[in-house]
Amino acid sequence: MKVGELAAATGLTVRTLHHWEERGLVVPSARTASGHRVYDEGDVRRVYQVVALRELGLPLEAISGLLASGSFGAVLAAHLEQVDARLAALHSLRGTLAGVVERLHDVPDPALSDVLEMIDEVSRVNDTFAQYFTPEQVAELQARRAEGEATAAEWPGLIAAVRAEMDAGTDPADPRVRELAARWDRLLESFHRGDPELGARLDRMRVENTGEVIAAGGPDQAMIDYIGRARPSG
Amino acid sequence: MKVGELAAATGLTVRTLHHWEERGLVVPSARTASGHRVYDEGDVRRVYQVVALRELGLPLEAISGLLASGSFGAVLAAHLEQVDARLAALHSLRGTLAGVVERLHDVPDPALSDVLEMIDEVSRVNDTFAQYFTPEQVAELQARRAEGEATAAEWPGLIAAVRAEMDAGTDPADPRVRELAARWDRLLESFHRGDPELGARLDRMRVENTGEVIAAGGPDQAMIDYIGRARPSG
DNA sequence: CTTGATCCTCACGCGACGTGAGGCCGCATC
DNA sequence: GATGCGGCCTCACGTCGCGTGAGGATCAAG
Numbered sequence: 031m032k033v034g035e036l037a038a039a040t041g042l043t044v045r046t047l048h049h050w051e052e053r054g055l056v057v058p059s060a061r062t063a064s065g066h067r068v069y070d071e072g073d074v075r076r077v078y079q080v081v082a083l084r085e086l087g088l089p090l091e092a093i094s095g096l097l098a099s100g101s102f103g104a105v106l107a108a109h110l111e112q113v114d115a116r117l118a119a120l121h122s123l124r125g126t127l128a129g130v131v132e133r134l135h136d137v138p139d140p141a142l143s144d145v146l147e148m149i150d151e152v153s154r155v156n157d158t159f160a161q162y163f164t165p166e167q168v169a170e171l172q173a174r175r176a177e178g179e180a181t182a183a184e185w186p187g188l189i190a191a192v193r194a195e196m197d198a199g200t201d202p203a204d205p206r207v208r209e210l211a212a213r214w215d216r217l218l219e220s221f222h223r224g225d226p227e228l229g230a231r232l233d234r235m236r237v238e239n240t241g242e243v244i245a246a247g248g249p250d251q252a253m254i255d256y257i258g259r260a261r262p263s264g
Numbered sequence: 265m266k267v268g269e270l271a272a273a274t275g276l277t278v279r280t281l282h283h284w285e286e287r288g289l290v291v292p293s294a295r296t297a298s299g300h301r302v303y304d305e306g307d308v309r310r311v312y313q314v315v316a317l318r319e320l321g322l323p324l325e326a327i328s329g330l331l332a333s334g335s336f337g338a339v340l341a342a343h344l345e346q347v348d349a350r351l352a353a354l355h356s357l358r359g360t361l362a363g364v365v366e367r368l369h370d371v372p373d374p375a376l377s378d379v380l381e382m383i384d385e386v387s388r389v390n391d392t393f394a395q396y397f398t399p400e401q402v403a404e405l406q407a408r409r410a411e412g413e414a415t416a417a418e419w420p421g422l423i424a425a426v427r428a429e430m431d432a433g434t435d436p437a438d439p440r441v442r443e444l445a446a447r448w449d450r451l452l453e454s455f456h457r458g459d460p461e462l463g464a465r466l467d468r469m470r471v472e473n474t475g476e477v478i479a480a481g482g483p484d485q486a487m488i489d490y491i492g493r494a495r496p497s498g
Numbered sequence: 499c500t501t502g503a504t505c506c507t508c509a510c511g512c513g514a515c516g517t518g519a520g521g522c523c524g525c526a527t528c
Numbered sequence: 529g530a531t532g533c534g535g536c537c538t539c540a541c542g543t544c545g546c547g548t549g550a551g552g553a554t555c556a557a558g
Contacts (some may be wrong), residue, residue: 034504046507049546064554066505082380084389086364087357090545102379103368110361117358123321127344130320134337145336146316153319166407187448234312268535278536283515298523300536324514 031069033058040077047077055080055094087113118165125156125172151246158242163236167228174221181220188213189249192257203261211260274311278418281311286439289314289328296497320348352399357410359406377399385480396469408455415454422447423483426491436493445494 037044050056053069058075058128060068069077076097083093086110096105102186129152130145131166159168175182175258188210222228237251244250249257271278284290285301290310294302304310310331322343330339345448363386364379372377392403408417422444429441436445456462470477471485478484482490 032505043547045546045548048507053545062554063503064505066506066554079376079380081384086361086383097376100374100376102374102376103365106361106365106368110358113354113361115374117351117354120347120354123427124347125322126349127340127347131337131340131344134340140334140336142313142331142334142336146313149316151321180491266536279515279517282538287514296523298536299538300523468510 031074033067033069036069036074036077039074040081040157042077042081048079050077050090054095055090102261121165121169122160125168126152128172129156151173154242155246158235158239162226162231167231171221171228174223181217184213184217186247187218189247189253192249192253196256198251202256203262208258208262209261211257214257215261265308267301267303270303270308270311273308273316274313276315284311284314284324287324287328289324289331355399355403356390356394358423360386360403363390388476389480392469392473394463397462401465405455405462408457412444415451418447418451420481422451423481423487426483426487430487430490436490438494441490441494445491448491449495 031039033044033047036042036138037047047056047067051058054075057068058067058073060070062068079097080093083096084090086106086109088096088105092105096102126149130148133148133152134140134145152220156168159171163171192207192214193209195204200207202208206223218229222232236248236254265273267278267281268448270276271281279292285292288414290307292301292303292307294304296302302381313331314327317330318324320340320343322339326339330336360383364382365420366380368374368379388401393405399403426441426444426448429438429444436442452463456466465473470482470488474485
Protein backbone atom coordinates (compact mmCIF):
# COMPACT_ATOMS: atom_id res chain seq x y z
CA MET A 31 0.00 0.00 0.00
CA LYS A 32 1.30 3.47 -0.88
CA VAL A 33 0.78 6.52 1.32
CA GLY A 34 -1.92 8.04 -0.83
CA GLU A 35 -3.99 4.89 -0.77
CA LEU A 36 -3.51 4.47 2.95
CA ALA A 37 -4.43 8.09 3.54
CA ALA A 38 -7.59 7.72 1.47
CA ALA A 39 -8.48 4.49 3.24
CA THR A 40 -8.03 5.90 6.74
CA GLY A 41 -9.26 9.43 6.18
CA LEU A 42 -5.88 10.78 7.25
CA THR A 43 -3.73 13.07 5.12
CA VAL A 44 -0.44 12.10 3.54
CA ARG A 45 1.22 14.78 5.60
CA THR A 46 -0.10 13.21 8.79
CA LEU A 47 1.39 9.85 7.86
CA HIS A 48 4.69 11.57 7.10
CA HIS A 49 4.52 13.29 10.45
CA TRP A 50 3.80 10.08 12.31
CA GLU A 51 6.80 8.55 10.62
CA GLU A 52 9.01 11.49 11.65
CA ARG A 53 7.82 10.94 15.21
CA GLY A 54 8.57 7.25 14.98
CA LEU A 55 4.94 6.24 15.46
CA VAL A 56 4.33 4.39 12.20
CA VAL A 57 7.38 3.67 10.09
CA PRO A 58 6.56 1.83 6.87
CA SER A 59 8.39 -1.45 6.85
CA ALA A 60 9.60 -1.02 3.28
CA ARG A 61 10.39 1.47 0.55
CA THR A 62 10.52 1.02 -3.21
CA ALA A 63 13.86 1.43 -4.94
CA SER A 64 12.92 5.02 -5.72
CA GLY A 65 12.09 5.78 -2.11
CA HIS A 66 8.31 5.54 -2.13
CA ARG A 67 6.82 4.32 1.15
CA VAL A 68 5.26 0.85 1.16
CA TYR A 69 2.96 -0.04 4.06
CA ASP A 70 2.31 -3.71 4.70
CA GLU A 71 -0.62 -5.17 6.60
CA GLY A 72 1.07 -4.79 9.97
CA ASP A 73 1.81 -1.14 9.28
CA VAL A 74 -1.82 -0.55 8.40
CA ARG A 75 -2.96 -2.15 11.64
CA ARG A 76 -0.52 0.06 13.47
CA VAL A 77 -2.02 3.12 11.80
CA TYR A 78 -5.49 2.14 12.98
CA GLN A 79 -4.18 1.63 16.49
CA VAL A 80 -2.71 5.11 16.52
CA VAL A 81 -5.95 6.52 15.13
CA ALA A 82 -7.95 4.91 17.91
CA LEU A 83 -5.65 6.10 20.66
CA ARG A 84 -5.47 9.57 19.16
CA GLU A 85 -9.25 9.75 19.40
CA LEU A 86 -8.86 9.52 23.14
CA GLY A 87 -7.03 12.83 22.95
CA LEU A 88 -3.65 11.36 23.83
CA PRO A 89 -0.54 13.24 22.67
CA LEU A 90 1.51 11.38 20.07
CA GLU A 91 4.32 10.86 22.54
CA ALA A 92 2.01 9.10 24.98
CA ILE A 93 0.68 6.97 22.15
CA SER A 94 4.12 5.79 21.16
CA GLY A 95 4.85 5.08 24.80
CA LEU A 96 1.65 3.06 25.14
CA LEU A 97 2.32 1.06 21.99
CA ALA A 98 5.76 0.25 23.34
CA SER A 99 5.05 -0.34 27.03
CA GLY A 100 1.37 -1.23 27.22
CA SER A 101 0.71 0.29 30.65
CA PHE A 102 -2.75 1.42 29.67
CA GLY A 103 -4.37 1.66 33.06
CA ALA A 104 -2.01 4.21 34.53
CA VAL A 105 -1.65 6.32 31.39
CA LEU A 106 -5.36 6.48 30.64
CA ALA A 107 -6.26 7.21 34.25
CA ALA A 108 -3.75 10.05 34.34
CA HIS A 109 -5.07 11.34 31.07
CA LEU A 110 -8.62 11.21 32.37
CA GLU A 111 -7.62 13.33 35.33
CA GLN A 112 -6.04 15.84 33.04
CA VAL A 113 -9.14 15.93 30.84
CA ASP A 114 -11.24 16.46 33.95
CA ALA A 115 -9.07 19.38 34.94
CA ARG A 116 -9.37 20.95 31.52
CA LEU A 117 -13.10 20.32 31.58
CA ALA A 118 -13.49 22.02 34.94
CA ALA A 119 -11.46 25.01 33.82
CA LEU A 120 -13.37 25.29 30.56
CA HIS A 121 -16.66 24.94 32.36
CA SER A 122 -15.84 27.70 34.76
CA LEU A 123 -14.72 29.85 31.86
CA ARG A 124 -17.98 29.18 30.08
CA GLY A 125 -19.88 30.29 33.15
CA THR A 126 -18.06 33.59 33.31
CA LEU A 127 -18.35 34.15 29.59
CA ALA A 128 -22.05 33.33 29.49
CA GLY A 129 -22.68 35.68 32.39
CA VAL A 130 -20.86 38.52 30.68
CA VAL A 131 -22.61 37.92 27.36
CA GLU A 132 -25.96 37.84 29.12
CA ARG A 133 -25.32 41.13 30.87
CA LEU A 134 -24.11 42.71 27.65
CA HIS A 135 -27.64 42.34 26.32
CA ASP A 136 -28.78 44.99 28.79
CA VAL A 137 -26.19 47.59 27.80
CA PRO A 138 -26.76 49.17 24.41
CA ASP A 139 -23.25 50.38 23.59
CA PRO A 140 -20.88 48.96 26.21
CA ALA A 141 -17.57 50.65 26.86
CA LEU A 142 -14.46 48.72 27.74
CA SER A 143 -14.78 49.74 31.38
CA ASP A 144 -18.31 48.31 31.51
CA VAL A 145 -17.09 45.00 30.17
CA LEU A 146 -14.23 44.85 32.64
CA GLU A 147 -16.62 45.54 35.50
CA MET A 148 -18.92 42.79 34.30
CA ILE A 149 -16.07 40.32 34.12
CA ASP A 150 -15.12 41.18 37.66
CA GLU A 151 -18.65 40.96 38.96
CA VAL A 152 -19.53 37.74 37.16
CA SER A 153 -16.33 36.11 38.35
CA ARG A 154 -17.05 37.13 41.92
CA VAL A 155 -20.62 35.87 41.71
CA ASN A 156 -19.51 32.58 40.19
CA ASP A 157 -16.85 32.14 42.86
CA THR A 158 -19.44 32.81 45.53
CA PHE A 159 -21.81 30.26 44.04
CA ALA A 160 -18.97 27.77 43.89
CA GLN A 161 -18.58 28.10 47.65
CA TYR A 162 -22.18 27.16 48.34
CA PHE A 163 -22.99 24.68 45.60
CA THR A 164 -21.25 21.71 44.05
CA PRO A 165 -20.07 22.08 40.46
CA GLU A 166 -22.97 19.91 39.30
CA GLN A 167 -25.48 22.10 41.09
CA VAL A 168 -23.92 25.21 39.62
CA ALA A 169 -24.19 23.69 36.16
CA GLU A 170 -27.81 22.78 36.80
CA LEU A 171 -28.65 26.26 38.03
CA GLN A 172 -26.98 27.85 35.04
CA ALA A 173 -28.86 25.59 32.66
CA ARG A 174 -32.12 26.49 34.38
CA ARG A 175 -31.43 30.17 34.27
CA ALA A 176 -30.68 29.86 30.57
CA GLU A 177 -33.96 28.15 29.78
CA GLY A 178 -36.03 30.25 32.16
CA GLU A 179 -34.39 33.55 31.45
CA ALA A 180 -37.68 35.36 31.10
CA THR A 181 -38.72 34.09 34.51
CA ALA A 182 -35.62 35.41 36.25
CA ALA A 183 -36.22 38.78 34.60
CA GLU A 184 -39.33 39.18 36.76
CA TRP A 185 -37.32 39.64 39.94
CA PRO A 186 -36.52 43.37 39.61
CA GLY A 187 -40.14 44.28 39.01
CA LEU A 188 -41.35 42.09 41.83
CA ILE A 189 -38.77 43.48 44.26
CA ALA A 190 -39.73 47.02 43.30
CA ALA A 191 -43.40 46.20 43.87
CA VAL A 192 -42.73 44.71 47.29
CA ARG A 193 -40.54 47.69 48.18
CA ALA A 194 -43.39 50.00 47.26
CA GLU A 195 -45.84 48.17 49.53
CA MET A 196 -43.31 48.18 52.37
CA ASP A 197 -42.74 51.90 51.96
CA ALA A 198 -46.48 52.47 51.88
CA GLY A 199 -46.75 50.57 55.15
CA THR A 200 -49.19 48.00 53.74
CA ASP A 201 -50.06 45.18 56.13
CA PRO A 202 -48.30 41.96 55.02
CA ALA A 203 -51.61 40.18 55.36
CA ASP A 204 -53.16 42.46 52.73
CA PRO A 205 -54.33 40.44 49.71
CA ARG A 206 -52.17 42.51 47.38
CA VAL A 207 -49.06 41.64 49.37
CA ARG A 208 -50.13 38.02 49.67
CA GLU A 209 -50.36 37.93 45.89
CA LEU A 210 -46.83 39.36 45.66
CA ALA A 211 -45.61 36.74 48.13
CA ALA A 212 -47.17 34.02 46.00
CA ARG A 213 -45.37 35.34 42.94
CA TRP A 214 -42.19 35.46 45.02
CA ASP A 215 -42.52 31.82 45.97
CA ARG A 216 -43.26 30.77 42.41
CA LEU A 217 -40.05 32.45 41.28
CA LEU A 218 -38.10 30.81 44.08
CA GLU A 219 -39.70 27.52 43.16
CA SER A 220 -38.53 27.88 39.55
CA PHE A 221 -35.06 28.21 41.02
CA HIS A 222 -34.79 25.25 43.36
CA ARG A 223 -37.59 23.12 41.87
CA GLY A 224 -38.70 21.71 45.17
CA ASP A 225 -35.23 20.59 46.22
CA PRO A 226 -35.10 21.73 49.84
CA GLU A 227 -31.31 21.47 50.02
CA LEU A 228 -30.90 23.84 47.10
CA GLY A 229 -33.30 26.27 48.72
CA ALA A 230 -31.48 26.08 52.04
CA ARG A 231 -28.10 26.63 50.47
CA LEU A 232 -29.41 29.55 48.49
CA ASP A 233 -30.79 31.12 51.64
CA ARG A 234 -27.55 30.60 53.52
CA MET A 235 -25.68 32.20 50.67
CA ARG A 236 -28.03 35.16 50.70
CA VAL A 237 -27.67 35.64 54.45
CA GLU A 238 -23.88 35.38 54.42
CA ASN A 239 -23.54 37.74 51.47
CA THR A 240 -26.19 40.29 52.35
CA GLY A 241 -24.11 43.21 51.20
CA GLU A 242 -23.41 41.82 47.76
CA VAL A 243 -27.00 40.71 47.28
CA ILE A 244 -28.30 44.18 48.07
CA ALA A 245 -25.67 45.79 45.86
CA ALA A 246 -26.84 43.55 43.02
CA GLY A 247 -30.41 44.76 43.43
CA GLY A 248 -31.48 41.81 45.57
CA PRO A 249 -33.75 41.89 48.60
CA ASP A 250 -32.54 42.86 52.07
CA GLN A 251 -33.40 41.01 55.25
CA ALA A 252 -36.30 43.32 56.03
CA MET A 253 -37.92 42.44 52.72
CA ILE A 254 -37.39 38.74 53.30
CA ASP A 255 -39.08 39.05 56.69
CA TYR A 256 -41.92 41.08 55.19
CA ILE A 257 -42.53 38.39 52.56
CA GLY A 258 -42.35 35.76 55.26
CA ARG A 259 -45.11 37.49 57.21
CA ALA A 260 -47.15 37.78 54.02
CA ARG A 261 -47.18 34.01 53.50
CA PRO A 262 -50.42 32.31 54.57
CA SER A 263 -48.39 30.08 56.88
CA GLY A 264 -46.45 32.96 58.41
CA MET B 265 7.65 51.61 36.03
CA LYS B 266 10.21 49.18 34.68
CA VAL B 267 9.27 45.89 33.13
CA GLY B 268 10.40 43.77 36.08
CA GLU B 269 8.35 45.77 38.54
CA LEU B 270 5.31 45.64 36.33
CA ALA B 271 5.73 41.91 35.92
CA ALA B 272 5.97 41.44 39.68
CA ALA B 273 2.96 43.67 40.26
CA THR B 274 0.75 41.90 37.74
CA GLY B 275 1.95 38.34 38.22
CA LEU B 276 2.98 38.17 34.60
CA THR B 277 6.47 37.33 33.38
CA VAL B 278 8.85 39.75 31.74
CA ARG B 279 8.77 37.56 28.67
CA THR B 280 5.01 37.86 28.46
CA LEU B 281 5.22 41.66 28.50
CA HIS B 282 7.87 41.49 25.80
CA HIS B 283 5.61 39.22 23.78
CA TRP B 284 2.62 41.50 24.15
CA GLU B 285 4.76 44.35 22.92
CA GLU B 286 5.87 42.32 19.90
CA ARG B 287 2.20 41.66 19.14
CA GLY B 288 1.42 45.35 19.51
CA LEU B 289 -0.89 44.79 22.46
CA VAL B 290 0.90 46.87 25.09
CA VAL B 291 3.71 49.07 23.85
CA PRO B 292 5.39 51.05 26.64
CA SER B 293 5.03 54.72 25.90
CA ALA B 294 8.67 55.50 26.66
CA ARG B 295 12.16 54.08 26.89
CA THR B 296 15.17 55.28 28.85
CA ALA B 297 18.18 56.53 26.93
CA SER B 298 19.72 53.09 27.31
CA GLY B 299 16.64 51.37 25.91
CA HIS B 300 14.96 50.13 29.09
CA ARG B 301 11.16 50.02 28.85
CA VAL B 302 9.23 52.57 30.91
CA TYR B 303 5.52 51.94 31.48
CA ASP B 304 3.39 54.89 32.52
CA GLU B 305 0.03 54.74 34.26
CA GLY B 306 -1.91 54.36 31.03
CA ASP B 307 0.29 51.48 29.95
CA VAL B 308 -0.32 49.76 33.27
CA ARG B 309 -4.07 50.15 32.89
CA ARG B 310 -3.78 48.70 29.41
CA VAL B 311 -1.93 45.69 30.81
CA TYR B 312 -4.73 45.05 33.28
CA GLN B 313 -7.28 45.31 30.49
CA VAL B 314 -5.43 42.71 28.48
CA VAL B 315 -5.15 40.48 31.55
CA ALA B 316 -8.89 40.66 32.12
CA LEU B 317 -9.77 39.87 28.53
CA ARG B 318 -7.19 37.11 28.38
CA GLU B 319 -8.93 35.47 31.34
CA LEU B 320 -11.97 35.06 29.12
CA GLY B 321 -9.81 32.81 26.99
CA LEU B 322 -9.64 35.20 24.07
CA PRO B 323 -6.68 34.93 21.70
CA LEU B 324 -4.34 37.91 21.73
CA GLU B 325 -5.40 38.94 18.27
CA ALA B 326 -9.04 39.14 19.31
CA ILE B 327 -8.01 41.16 22.35
CA SER B 328 -6.17 43.71 20.29
CA GLY B 329 -9.15 43.87 17.96
CA LEU B 330 -11.50 44.45 20.87
CA LEU B 331 -9.33 47.14 22.41
CA ALA B 332 -9.30 48.89 19.04
CA SER B 333 -12.87 48.39 17.84
CA GLY B 334 -14.93 47.76 20.97
CA SER B 335 -17.49 45.43 19.37
CA PHE B 336 -17.74 43.30 22.49
CA GLY B 337 -21.15 41.78 22.00
CA ALA B 338 -20.44 40.05 18.73
CA VAL B 339 -16.92 38.93 19.60
CA LEU B 340 -17.80 37.55 23.01
CA ALA B 341 -20.91 35.80 21.73
CA ALA B 342 -18.89 34.14 18.98
CA HIS B 343 -16.25 33.17 21.49
CA LEU B 344 -18.90 31.70 23.77
CA GLU B 345 -20.15 29.53 20.94
CA GLN B 346 -16.66 28.32 20.29
CA VAL B 347 -16.12 27.55 23.96
CA ASP B 348 -19.39 25.64 23.96
CA ALA B 349 -18.23 23.59 21.01
CA ARG B 350 -14.95 22.77 22.72
CA LEU B 351 -16.81 21.96 25.91
CA ALA B 352 -19.13 19.57 24.12
CA ALA B 353 -16.23 17.83 22.39
CA LEU B 354 -14.24 17.58 25.59
CA HIS B 355 -17.26 16.31 27.46
CA SER B 356 -17.88 13.58 24.94
CA LEU B 357 -14.21 12.67 25.07
CA ARG B 358 -14.38 12.46 28.83
CA GLY B 359 -17.31 10.10 28.56
CA THR B 360 -15.43 7.73 26.30
CA LEU B 361 -12.28 7.94 28.35
CA ALA B 362 -14.08 7.35 31.63
CA GLY B 363 -15.87 4.35 30.16
CA VAL B 364 -12.63 2.82 28.97
CA VAL B 365 -10.86 3.45 32.27
CA GLU B 366 -13.78 1.93 34.14
CA ARG B 367 -13.73 -1.21 32.02
CA LEU B 368 -9.99 -1.49 32.37
CA HIS B 369 -10.53 -2.15 36.06
CA ASP B 370 -12.05 -5.50 35.18
CA VAL B 371 -9.17 -6.70 33.01
CA PRO B 372 -6.03 -7.60 34.92
CA ASP B 373 -3.41 -7.22 32.22
CA PRO B 374 -5.08 -5.64 29.20
CA ALA B 375 -3.57 -6.12 25.78
CA LEU B 376 -3.68 -3.44 23.14
CA SER B 377 -6.44 -5.27 21.30
CA ASP B 378 -8.59 -5.29 24.44
CA VAL B 379 -8.19 -1.56 24.80
CA LEU B 380 -9.07 -0.93 21.17
CA GLU B 381 -12.18 -3.05 21.52
CA MET B 382 -13.18 -1.14 24.60
CA ILE B 383 -12.73 2.18 22.84
CA ASP B 384 -14.93 0.95 20.02
CA GLU B 385 -17.59 -0.38 22.30
CA VAL B 386 -17.69 2.59 24.63
CA SER B 387 -17.88 4.97 21.69
CA ARG B 388 -20.75 3.02 20.20
CA VAL B 389 -22.59 2.92 23.50
CA ASN B 390 -22.08 6.63 24.06
CA ASP B 391 -23.28 7.42 20.56
CA THR B 392 -26.35 5.30 21.13
CA PHE B 393 -27.09 7.06 24.40
CA ALA B 394 -26.63 10.39 22.65
CA GLN B 395 -29.45 9.44 20.26
CA TYR B 396 -31.93 8.83 23.04
CA PHE B 397 -30.95 11.37 25.68
CA THR B 398 -30.03 15.02 25.71
CA PRO B 399 -26.43 15.88 26.57
CA GLU B 400 -27.54 17.02 30.02
CA GLN B 401 -29.29 13.74 30.66
CA VAL B 402 -26.25 11.81 29.51
CA ALA B 403 -24.09 13.82 31.90
CA GLU B 404 -26.54 13.18 34.71
CA LEU B 405 -26.64 9.46 34.03
CA GLN B 406 -22.87 9.26 33.93
CA ALA B 407 -22.57 11.12 37.20
CA ARG B 408 -25.09 8.78 38.79
CA ARG B 409 -23.33 5.70 37.54
CA ALA B 410 -20.08 7.05 38.93
CA GLU B 411 -21.53 7.56 42.41
CA GLY B 412 -23.61 4.39 42.41
CA GLU B 413 -21.09 2.15 40.77
CA ALA B 414 -21.59 -0.64 43.29
CA THR B 415 -25.33 -0.57 42.59
CA ALA B 416 -24.90 -0.99 38.85
CA ALA B 417 -22.60 -3.93 39.52
CA GLU B 418 -25.60 -5.88 40.84
CA TRP B 419 -27.11 -6.23 37.39
CA PRO B 420 -25.14 -9.23 36.14
CA GLY B 421 -25.91 -11.26 39.26
CA LEU B 422 -29.57 -10.31 39.17
CA ILE B 423 -29.90 -11.15 35.49
CA ALA B 424 -28.24 -14.51 36.06
CA ALA B 425 -30.65 -15.24 38.92
CA VAL B 426 -33.68 -14.35 36.83
CA ARG B 427 -32.36 -16.43 33.97
CA ALA B 428 -32.03 -19.39 36.32
CA GLU B 429 -35.64 -19.09 37.48
CA MET B 430 -36.83 -18.78 33.89
CA ASP B 431 -34.88 -21.85 32.87
CA ALA B 432 -36.28 -23.71 35.87
CA GLY B 433 -39.77 -22.76 34.71
CA THR B 434 -40.64 -21.05 37.99
CA ASP B 435 -44.02 -19.32 38.00
CA PRO B 436 -43.50 -15.53 37.81
CA ALA B 437 -45.90 -15.18 40.71
CA ASP B 438 -43.61 -17.26 42.91
CA PRO B 439 -42.40 -15.23 45.91
CA ARG B 440 -38.76 -15.82 44.95
CA VAL B 441 -39.36 -14.31 41.52
CA ARG B 442 -41.39 -11.48 42.99
CA GLU B 443 -38.43 -10.70 45.22
CA LEU B 444 -36.14 -10.65 42.16
CA ALA B 445 -38.57 -8.34 40.36
CA ALA B 446 -38.53 -6.00 43.34
CA ARG B 447 -34.72 -5.88 43.25
CA TRP B 448 -34.99 -5.28 39.51
CA ASP B 449 -37.26 -2.30 40.01
CA ARG B 450 -35.04 -0.90 42.76
CA LEU B 451 -32.08 -1.00 40.39
CA LEU B 452 -34.10 0.62 37.62
CA GLU B 453 -35.26 3.22 40.10
CA SER B 454 -31.69 4.06 41.00
CA PHE B 455 -31.21 4.73 37.31
CA HIS B 456 -34.08 7.02 36.43
CA ARG B 457 -34.91 8.25 39.94
CA GLY B 458 -38.60 8.42 39.39
CA ASP B 459 -38.35 10.48 36.22
CA PRO B 460 -40.84 8.73 33.93
CA GLU B 461 -39.40 10.32 30.80
CA LEU B 462 -35.98 8.94 31.54
CA GLY B 463 -37.46 5.51 32.13
CA ALA B 464 -39.46 5.63 28.91
CA ARG B 465 -36.46 6.70 26.87
CA LEU B 466 -34.35 3.99 28.40
CA ASP B 467 -36.95 1.41 27.53
CA ARG B 468 -37.25 2.67 23.98
CA MET B 469 -33.49 2.50 23.62
CA ARG B 470 -33.49 -1.05 24.94
CA VAL B 471 -36.20 -2.15 22.53
CA GLU B 472 -34.62 -0.53 19.50
CA ASN B 473 -31.19 -1.92 20.30
CA THR B 474 -32.12 -5.36 21.49
CA GLY B 475 -29.18 -7.02 19.80
CA GLU B 476 -26.59 -4.78 21.36
CA VAL B 477 -28.18 -4.97 24.78
CA ILE B 478 -28.12 -8.77 24.72
CA ALA B 479 -24.57 -8.81 23.42
CA ALA B 480 -23.57 -6.60 26.33
CA GLY B 481 -25.07 -9.08 28.81
CA GLY B 482 -28.35 -7.25 29.15
CA PRO B 483 -31.82 -8.81 29.37
CA ASP B 484 -33.76 -9.96 26.31
CA GLN B 485 -37.41 -9.27 25.68
CA ALA B 486 -38.49 -12.58 27.19
CA MET B 487 -36.84 -11.69 30.46
CA ILE B 488 -38.44 -8.24 30.47
CA ASP B 489 -41.85 -9.85 29.97
CA TYR B 490 -41.14 -12.41 32.68
CA ILE B 491 -40.24 -9.66 35.14
CA GLY B 492 -43.33 -7.77 34.08
CA ARG B 493 -45.53 -10.75 34.93
CA ALA B 494 -43.70 -11.09 38.27
CA ARG B 495 -44.68 -7.58 39.35
CA PRO B 496 -47.62 -7.45 41.77
CA SER B 497 -49.43 -5.20 39.30
CA GLY B 498 -48.76 -7.43 36.31
C1' DC C 499 7.53 10.29 -25.33
C1' DT C 500 4.42 13.03 -23.04
C1' DT C 501 1.22 14.02 -19.55
C1' DG C 502 -1.17 14.25 -15.21
C1' DA C 503 -1.24 12.19 -10.81
C1' DT C 504 1.42 10.83 -7.11
C1' DC C 505 5.50 10.68 -4.60
C1' DC C 506 9.81 12.56 -2.35
C1' DT C 507 12.34 15.95 0.93
C1' DC C 508 12.95 20.28 3.02
C1' DA C 509 11.11 24.06 5.57
C1' DC C 510 8.13 27.73 7.30
C1' DG C 511 3.78 28.85 9.95
C1' DC C 512 0.52 28.62 13.78
C1' DG C 513 -0.26 30.58 19.47
C1' DA C 514 1.51 32.21 23.50
C1' DC C 515 4.88 32.28 25.41
C1' DG C 516 9.48 29.39 28.08
C1' DT C 517 14.13 29.21 28.14
C1' DG C 518 18.54 30.15 27.41
C1' DA C 519 22.73 32.97 25.18
C1' DG C 520 25.44 36.74 25.03
C1' DG C 521 25.99 41.34 26.31
C1' DC C 522 24.74 46.17 28.29
C1' DC C 523 23.10 49.10 32.39
C1' DG C 524 22.55 50.68 37.23
C1' DC C 525 23.37 50.72 41.90
C1' DA C 526 26.09 49.41 45.96
C1' DT C 527 30.37 48.23 48.04
C1' DC C 528 35.30 48.25 48.69
C1' DG D 529 37.35 54.00 40.30
C1' DA D 530 37.06 49.16 39.96
C1' DT D 531 34.26 45.31 41.01
C1' DG D 532 30.28 42.71 41.44
C1' DC D 533 25.57 41.45 41.10
C1' DG D 534 21.03 41.78 39.63
C1' DG D 535 18.07 43.54 36.06
C1' DC D 536 17.60 44.80 31.44
C1' DC D 537 18.33 44.34 26.35
C1' DT D 538 17.86 41.64 21.76
C1' DC D 539 17.91 37.53 19.12
C1' DA D 540 16.36 32.97 18.39
C1' DC D 541 15.03 28.22 19.01
C1' DG D 542 11.48 24.84 21.10
C1' DT D 543 6.70 23.55 22.04
C1' DC D 544 2.31 20.23 19.38
C1' DG D 545 0.37 18.29 15.38
C1' DC D 546 0.17 18.87 11.61
C1' DG D 547 -1.17 22.50 6.96
C1' DT D 548 0.71 24.34 3.13
C1' DG D 549 3.48 25.24 -0.30
C1' DA D 550 8.28 24.75 -3.14
C1' DG D 551 10.90 22.27 -6.15
C1' DG D 552 11.86 18.08 -8.13
C1' DA D 553 11.62 12.79 -9.01
C1' DT D 554 8.60 8.85 -10.20
C1' DC D 555 4.66 6.21 -11.87
C1' DA D 556 0.98 4.51 -14.91
C1' DA D 557 -1.48 5.33 -19.01
C1' DG D 558 -2.06 7.03 -23.78
